Amino acid sequence: MLKVTLFFLGALTLATSSLWYLSDEFGTPKENSRTATRQDLINKIEMLDQDLDGFYNKLDQITERDESIYRIILEAEPLSSGVRNAGSGGSEKFPEIVQTYLANKEKILIDYLKLDKLKRQLFIQSLSFDELVELAFERNRMWQSIPSIQPVDNKELRRLSTIYGMRFHPILKIVRPHYGLDFMAEIGTQIYATGNGVVKAAYYSDSFGRTVEIDHGYGYITRYAHMSEFLVKKGEQVKRGQAIGLVGNTGLSVSAHLHYEVLKDYQNVNPIGFFQHELDEESYALLLELAKRETVPLD
Amino acid sequence: MARIKYYYDTETCKYERVKVSTWDVLLNLLGFLTIATILAVGMVVGYNAYFESPKEALLRKENDELKFHYDILQKEMDNVSQMLSALQERDDNIYRVIFEADPIPSTIRTAGVGGSERYKNLAEKDLQQRTLIINNFERVDKLKKGMYIQTKSYDEIIELARNKSDMLAAIPAIQPIQNVELTRLASGFGMRIHPIYKARRMHWGIDFSAPRGTPIYATGDGVVDLAGTSLKKTGYGNQVEINHGYGYVTKYAHMQMLVVKKGDIIKRGQLIGYVGSSGGSTAPHVHYEIMKDGKKIDPIQFIIQDVSDAEYQKLLELASRENQSLG
Numbered sequence: 347m348l349k350v351t352l353f354f355l356g357a358l359t360l361a362t363s364s365l366w367y368l369s370d371e372f373g374t375p376k377e378n379s380r381t382a383t384r385q386d387l388i389n390k391i392e393m394l395d396q397d398l399d400g401f402y403n404k405l406d407q408i409t410e411r412d413e414s415i416y417r418i419i420l421e422a423e424p425l426s427s428g429v430r431n432a433g434s435g436g437s438e439k440f441p442e443i444v445q446t447y448l449a450n451k452e453k454i455l456i457d458y459l460k461l462d463k464l465k466r467q468l469f470i471q472s473l474s475f476d477e478l479v480e481l482a483f484e485r486n487r488m489w490q491s492i493p494s495i496q497p498v499d500n501k502e503l504r505r506l507s508t509i510y511g512m513r514f515h516p517i518l519k520i521v522r523p524h525y526g527l528d529f530m531a532e533i534g535t536q537i538y539a540t541g542n543g544v545v546k547a548a549y550y551s552d553s554f555g556r557t558v559e560i561d562h563g564y565g566y567i568t569r570y571a572h573m574s575e576f577l578v579k580k581g582e583q584v585k586r587g588q589a590i591g592l593v594g595n596t597g598l599s600v601s602a603h604l605h606y607e608v609l610k611d612y613q614n615v616n617p618i619g620f621f622q623h624e625l626d627e628e629s630y631a632l633l634l635e636l637a638k639r640e641t642v643p644l645d
Numbered sequence: 646m647a648r649i650k651y652y653y654d655t656e657t658c659k660y661e662r663v664k665v666s667t668w669d670v671l672l673n674l675l676g677f678l679t680i681a682t683i684l685a686v687g688m689v690v691g692y693n694a695y696f697e698s699p700k701e702a703l704l705r706k707e708n709d710e711l712k713f714h715y716d717i718l719q720k721e722m723d724n725v726s727q728m729l730s731a732l733q734e735r736d737d738n739i740y741r742v743i744f745e746a747d748p749i750p751s752t753i754r755t756a757g758v759g760g761s762e763r764y765k766n767l768a769e770k771d772l773q774q775r776t777l778i779i780n781n782f783e784r785v786d787k788l789k790k791g792m793y794i795q796t797k798s799y800d801e802i803i804e805l806a807r808n809k810s811d812m813l814a815a816i817p818a819i820q821p822i823q824n825v826e827l828t829r830l831a832s833g834f835g836m837r838i839h840p841i842y843k844a845r846r847m848h849w850g851i852d853f854s855a856p857r858g859t860p861i862y863a864t865g866d867g868v869v870d871l872a873g874t875s876l877k878k879t880g881y882g883n884q885v886e887i888n889h890g891y892g893y894v895t896k897y898a899h900m901q902m903l904v905v906k907k908g909d910i911i912k913r914g915q916l917i918g919y920v921g922s923s924g925g926s927t928a929p930h931v932h933y934e935i936m937k938d939g940k941k942i943d944p945i946q947f948i949i950q951d952v953s954d955a956e957y958q959k960l961l962e963l964a965s966r967e968n969q970s971l972g
Contacts, residue, residue, distance in 0.1 A: 351768055357677055361685035371696075376693065380704035387711040394718055401722075404729055408736045416830045419743055419854050419928040419971070427945045455712050461721045482742040489841050580934045 350500035367645060380465070388450060390567065391457065398460050402448070403589040405467060412474055425474055430467065489560040490586060493540035493620045497606050498529045505529045507603075510616045516600050525614035526569070533574050533602045535593040539584040540568055540606075548576050555597025558590050567612070571605040572597050671737045684708060705874040744831070745838045746835050746968030798891035814913060815889040821897055821933050822853050822920065827956060831971055833964025834943040840969050842928040849941040850896070850934035851964060852971045857929045859920040862913075862946070865889045865931075869909045871896075874923075880972075881932065882924020885917050895944075899924050899972055900930040926972035 372380070409430070417424050499504055507528040515522045543562035550556055555573035559577065561567050574594025586592060595602040608617040697705070724726040740748040741840065829854055835849035867889035874883055881898035885905060888894050901921025905911065922929045935944045945964045952960065 353677065354680065357681035358684055360677075360681040361688060364681075365685055365688060374698065374701060376701045377704060380701065380708055383708050384711065387708065387715055390717055391711070391718070394715070394722060397722060401725060404733070404908065408732055410828070411736060411740070413855070416739055416743065418829075418856050419831070419930075421857075421929060450711070454711075454718070456716075457718055461718065461725060464725055465721075465728070468732060472732055472735065475732070475739060478739050479735070479742070482739055486742065487928070494841050517693055553884070569866075618759060633722075 352587055371535055391453065392448065395453070395457055395460075398457065398464070402460075402465060405464065405471065408471060409467075412471065412478065416478050416482075419477060420485060422478065422481055425470070430470055477551040487542075489637060491542040492564060493562060493568050493608050493617070495538065495540050495586060496529070496621045497537050497540050497568075498531055498535055498604055500529060505531055508618055510579060512616065517598055526571070526605045527617045529593075529606060531565050531593045531602060531604060533592070533594055535604075536575065536589045537570050537591045537604055539586055539590050541566070541586050543568075543584055544581050545578050545582045545590070548578065550582050551597065553598045554600065556591065556594060558598075560584060560590070565611045567609040568603075568617075569607040569609070571598045571607075572603060576600075681736040695958070696922040706861050707836045720818075724963065728865060732789055733820060744966075744968040745843075746966055755765050766953065769911045811866075813893055814864040815891060816893055817889065817895050817944070819862070819864050819913065820853065820948050820952075821864055821895075821931055822855050824853065824857055827853055827959050827963070830960055830963040832968055833945060833966070834963070838967075838969040839970060841925075847972045850898075850943045852930045852932055854928060854930040854971060855920045857901050857919070857921055859929075860916050861885075861900065861918050861930075861931050863911045863917050864895055865893070865913045867881060867893075867895075867911050868915075869905050869911060871909050872906050872909075873902050878972075880925040883918070883921060884924075887911055892938040894936040896934040896936070899930060901929075910945055922972075928971045932972055 369377075385574065385582075413424050416422070450474060480608045496506070498505065507530065510527060511524065512519070512521055513524050515524075528641055539560055541560075541562045543560040543566075546559040546561040546567065548556075548558050554569075556573040556576060557569060557571045558573065558576065559567055570591055572594055573591040575592040576590075577592065578584060578588075578590045593604050599605075606617055607613050608620050651660040652663055653659075654661040678963060711883035724876060737748045738748075766892060820830075824830065824947050830851065831902040832848060832852040834851055835848060836843070836845050839846045865887070870888045871884065875881065881896070883900040883903060884898040885900065885903055886894055886896045897917065899920075899922055900918040901923065903918040905917045911917065920931050926932070933944055935942055937946055943964075945961060948957070
């Protein structure tokens with residue numbers, strides 16, 4: 347019996363010590379597979395880190411356009427760097443990781459922090475875009491509203507009389523202020539709104555005859571007088587180029603024409619400054635030539 | 646003393662020694678090893694099933710944690726990726742609203758930009774422009790070979806100017822404002838959408854957008870022909886025209902303020918005024934024109950100094966886009 351026991355014990359000892367030696371030298375199967383998994387996860391986290399850097403680059407490009415193009419053209423204040431680098435937390439935010447014994451905990455912690463910061467910056471950038479979109483549309487709205495075309499078809503510019511200011515009145519025979527421009531045209535010629543706006547008033551007066559006033563916002567009002575017919579009424583929204591009335595000879599007027607005024611903050615300004623965008627250099631020079639030849643105004 | 650075993654042999658009626666044959670030993674050994682192996686296998690299986698070494702345990706814990714964090718990070722990355730795409734789309738939309746054209750593809754956006762120090766030098770130091778120009782002759786030759794400059798008039802210039810450093814100094818050759826990163830070229834020469842009328846019109850110069858007050862520099866030596874507003878050319882607002890001789894005149898429009906007057910003698914790189922939005926302009930920018938013998942030509946051909954080949958390629962792309970001009 348002792349022999350058998352000794353036999354077994356001997357075999358056991360041999361088995362145990364061989365296993366011990368083998369696992370020391372080559373690692374247990376579990377160790378090996380787990381080590382492989384570990385390396386795989388570490389690699390994946392490394393790639394994630396690189397993708398994260400890629401995201402940062404893309405955000406930088408967007409921020410670059412925001413600051414150097416959009417904000418310049420829209421004349422908006424740049425965001426301060428304090429706002430852009432919105433205080434992301436430090437590692438106190440992620441205590442679960444800080445306390446582990448993971449070998450790569452620094453790496454992982456950095457990734458969490460980077461992601462956190464990136465999310466905040468993306469949010470800030472999107473707020474910035476909110477502001478810019480509003481500005482861009484507002485800017486377009488403004489340019490569509492401010493008077494900037496001629497109120498009647500005037501391709502050859504022959505219709506425009508540019509006498510503005512104090513001049514000799516043909517009917518009253520005295521020198522009086524004339525704070526608008528006259529466009530000679532046949533009765534019934536269409537008159538266009540020179541910018542987007544709202545019809546402020548449509549009335550008849552002894553001096554101006556049938557008159558329409560349009561409020562464009564931004565302090566601008568335009569007035570169209572001596573009309574023969576109204577095509578809009580008070581309160582109507584109009585677009586630039588929309589017909590608002592027809593040329594006539596009503597009120598204090600010598601012959602059929604449109605008397606056109608532009609007011610900024612209720613002060614008359616010379617309308618000539620409000621449609622030379624429409625004219626290129628040659629046309630504008632022609633206009634000035636024609637102006638030189640004028641003598642007596644029409645109202 | 647080793648035990649010697651004896652057995653009683655019934656045939657010889659004596660105690661005979663037990664003979665241990667080799668075969669016996671081998672069998673014993675084999676049996677021993679077999680038992681050992683079976684035990685080993687049993688131990689391994691049993692161990693694997695029920696036990697864990699400290700090292701294995703550590704690895705398992707570590708892997709669990711790694712996977713936990715990796716999964717979270719991965720999900721966050723997906724979120725961020727979506728936010729980024731949405732943001733890029735908004736970026737493109739804002740671009741479209743302002744420029745009435747599709748945004749520049751990013752390959753062009755990131756194309757070779759560099760050397761910002763060169764521009765700083767140009768603005769801040771009082772350089773000997775002539776030596777710079779002569780040194781850049783190889784550059785001009787190379788650009789010509791690269792087919793970036795295709796106009797015959799430029800060939801003429803090269804020939805004439807080979808022996809005339811004066812002419813080289815006078816002819817427009819740089820951008821009128823600092824344009825680091827080349828982001829400022831907003832709209833080029835050619836048919837463009839007018840920002841107010843939204844109709845296509847001929848745009849006779851290049852628009853460089855910049856904040857009000859950005860310095861504007863003369864692009865070549867010359868004499869100031871016109872400084873201030875002009876009744877005939879009110880669309881240009883506050884403007885400067887410089888006559889460089891050889892038939893070349895440059896114009897810089899929509900300025901906020903001038904620092905030169907008619908008759909002043911100017912050198913390339915000299916400050917002549919500041920960017921504004923005067924005249925028919927919808928955003929602060931300088932509208933830059935070049936006239937040769939009274940005819941307006943494309944200024945893009947005359948940006949050669951201090952621009953690398955890749956940068957010039959990018960400028961060409963930006964200038965040729967049929968977008969909306971700024972004024």
